[in-house]
Amino acid sequence: MRRIFQIDGEETECWLSHDGTNLIVNMPDGSVPCRLDPTSEPGGYVLRARGRVQELRLAVGPDATFVHLNGRAYAIGRVDPAERLAGSDSGAADDRIIAPMPGVVVAVNAKPGDQVKEGQILLVIESMKLETSLAAPRDGVVAEIPFAAGDSFGLKATLAQLAPEED
Amino acid sequence: MRRIESQIDTNAPDFKANHAAMTERLKEFHARQHAARFERPQRDIDRLARQNKLGVRERLKLLLDPGTPFLEFSTLAACREYDGAVPGAAVVTGIGIVQGREVAIHANDASVKGGAWYPHTVKKIVRLLDVALENRLPVIHICDSAGGFLPLQHGVFPDRYLGGRVFRNQVKLSQANIPQVAIVGGHCTAGGAYVPTLSDYNVIIEGTGAIFLGGPPLVKAATGEEVGVQELGGAVMHTSVSGTGDYRAATEEHAFSLAREIVSQWKRTPKTIIETASFEEPYYEPKELYGIIPKDRKTQFDMREVLARIVDGSRFHEYQPDYGTTMICGYAHIWGYKVGILANNGVLFNDSSLKAAHFIQLCNQNRTPLVFFQNITGYMVGREYEERGIAKDGAKMLMAQGGSVVPKFTVIANASYGAGNYGMCGRAWDARTLFMWPQAEIGVMGADQAANTMADVKIRQLEREGKKLSDEEIAAIRDPVLEKFRHDVEAYTSTSELWDDGILDPADTRNALGMSISASLNAPIDDPHYGIFRL
Numbered sequence: 068m069r070r071i072f073q074i075d076g077e078e079t080e081c082w083l084s085h086d087g088t089n090l091i092v093n094m095p096d097g098s099v100p101c102r103l104d105p106t107s108e109p110g111g112y113v114l115r116a117r118g119r120v121q122e123l124r125l126a127v128g129p130d131a132t133f134v135h136l137n138g139r140a141y142a143i144g145r146v147d148p149a150e151r152l153a154g155s156d157s158g159a160a161d162d163r164i165i166a167p168m169p170g171v172v173v174a175v176n177a178k179p180g181d182q183v184k185e186g187q188i189l190l191v192i193e194s195m196k197l198e199t200s201l202a203a204p205r206d207g208v209v210a211e212i213p214f215a216a217g218d219s220f221g222l223k224a225t226l227a228q229l230a231p232e233e234d
Numbered sequence: 235m236r237r238i239e240s241q242i243d244t245n246a247p248d249f250k251a252n253h254a255a256m257t258e259r260l261k262e263f264h265a266r267q268h269a270a271r272f273e274r275p276q277r278d279i280d281r282l283a284r285q286n287k288l289g290v291r292e293r294l295k296l297l298l299d300p301g302t303p304f305l306e307f308s309t310l311a312a313c314r315e316y317d318g319a320v321p322g323a324a325v326v327t328g329i330g331i332v333q334g335r336e337v338a339i340h341a342n343d344a345s346v347k348g349g350a351w352y353p354h355t356v357k358k359i360v361r362l363l364d365v366a367l368e369n370r371l372p373v374i375h376i377c378d379s380a381g382g383f384l385p386l387q388h389g390v391f392p393d394r395y396l397g398g399r400v401f402r403n404q405v406k407l408s409q410a411n412i413p414q415v416a417i418v419g420g421h422c423t424a425g426g427a428y429v430p431t432l433s434d435y436n437v438i439i440e441g442t443g444a445i446f447l448g449g450p451p452l453v454k455a456a457t458g459e460e461v462g463v464q465e466l467g468g469a470v471m472h473t474s475v476s477g478t479g480d481y482r483a484a485t486e487e488h489a490f491s492l493a494r495e496i497v498s499q500w501k502r503t504p505k506t507i508i509e510t511a512s513f514e515e516p517y518y519e520p521k522e523l524y525g526i527i528p529k530d531r532k533t534q535f536d537m538r539e540v541l542a543r544i545v546d547g548s549r550f551h552e553y554q555p556d557y558g559t560t561m562i563c564g565y566a567h568i569w570g571y572k573v574g575i576l577a578n579n580g581v582l583f584n585d586s587s588l589k590a591a592h593f594i595q596l597c598n599q600n601r602t603p604l605v606f607f608q609n610i611t612g613y614m615v616g617r618e619y620e621e622r623g624i625a626k627d628g629a630k631m632l633m634a635q636g637g638s639v640v641p642k643f644t645v646i647a648n649a650s651y652g653a654g655n656y657g658m659c660g661r662a663w664d665a666r667t668l669f670m671w672p673q674a675e676i677g678v679m680g681a682d683q684a685a686n687t688m689a690d691v692k693i694r695q696l697e698r699e700g701k702k703l704s705d706e707e708i709a710a711i712r713d714p715v716l717e718k719f720r721h722d723v724e725a726y727t728s729t730s731e732l733w734d735d736g737i738l739d740p741a742d743t744r745n746a747l748g749m750s751i752s753a754s755l756n757a758p759i760d761d762p763h764y765g766i767f768r769l
Contacts (some may be wrong), residue, residue, distance in 0.1 A: 168581065169616055193532070195612055196532060196649070198533050199580070200534065
């Protein structure tokens, strides 16, 4: 798999090879042989490519490399391929909060009709010496919270239900 | 490896309240640790000065390479025993750097009861020598002890893991070609005489150091012979007449320079090679842990937020992120060393136990050390789970964990209850080091559950006798039990009893683990092999 870099906001795929003398930067639109030799300056290099000789400076950070060239600085960000390729769609959020284990309701923080935000705590349950806060899976309106504080519930009981989303 | 994306809002009221509570706890912890290390009655300080002896901390400074870390174990050992009068159990132990190599150090603290061995002293020394054996670390003994504390001799002397085990472990170290040197900076009497004599090398300080099976008073009582300390077992006699001592040192400084020179004569064994990456500090600030750990032990929190403040670059490759989600498994680096991490995000269910067992096997196959972060209230109970074989799946996890050949390290980050403690590599499961955070709790069950169980038994017993108890009478049974249990499950009880290797400021966890992992690589890693998994 080719590496993915972000240069000035644009993603580029490329990979580096070596022909015994020169480095070769392989890009989707072609390959460029080049040489990069350090100078005595800290971070200083001389780049030779396409018949041109160019002095530049490099600073390498954990997530990006900064190139100072012709009085301008460029940030070359490394894009994590697994993250980039995972896709942004994590699936539609569920309308219900299902009990992850049997337990007792400790507190109910919302009532039917309430407008809630994603991540807002709707109720707190206790099981196995642990208190777990259960949050709204998305923005919406509470349709039902069937249990009150002190009630026990079984595994996979519906603890809260949001009103269906209108398109 | 991807960075964990923290969801923590450091301005949230919860974060601030947790931060304040942890800061308060740490103030107490650091004060107690400082007192245990440095605060002594004036008469004890005066006595050492009169005897022309340095304190144990000055001795360590002379021994260790300057500017290198010293991983001190169990600084608060015995803090809840002997009315708190034996700080650190009268001995300092730890892993330090001498002449560029990792060594285990056992140093008597003569400013506490003349360095006498109490039951907890013996436990702490035996533990240190176990650490040396497991990790193949050379040992440096700094001897200055009044001998076993006689009024408690039954807690010091007869049993398998008491006094004799110190010497037995010295023999086992020698047998395993792990070198030892002893610096005799005080009297080594009776059993204590075997610490320098079982060491490959020893140095005796002239004037203060002495070795004998029976001191002058005992000799007088036994045979009537009158003899002084120096003639009986001083540096000159032992290094020139008996050959019991190897090197005579003119001063403490001279003794430690000789000891350092001796260490540099030892053969250096190459360390085990595991996967490494270049060192990277965590991206997220470790001190943010103070606001992440809830002030109420019962409140759930996401262990990924903890990992993000401990591992290199806050980077984590999570294994099976969507399966058995109460058990977080994955790879990360600490101090550049590749590790497999198991961390609790809730109760252990069937699926989370199976995931843990599988991941432990992956790490063994891969020769990747394991780090356990415990926040475990137990394996799930109830009919549904028993029918699915929770005990059988828990057994698989224990079989994989206990059968591991890779080094294991454990941090009790919050709760450590019941069999969850076993599955997550509690003390009995040979973690190379095991540390606790100050708010953490450990017990076979929670204080409330224990108090209720014990009260119920009592109530039913009385009911059978025809007695009906009022609410006040029930409270009178329950409350004292609850109070005792709450005290007993605290980290200070655990660390006092040496059920751990010390309490850590959470922000120091990364370095304690880094040093532990580095030390563990002095020992080779075996090929993986297991017992029978109940499928």
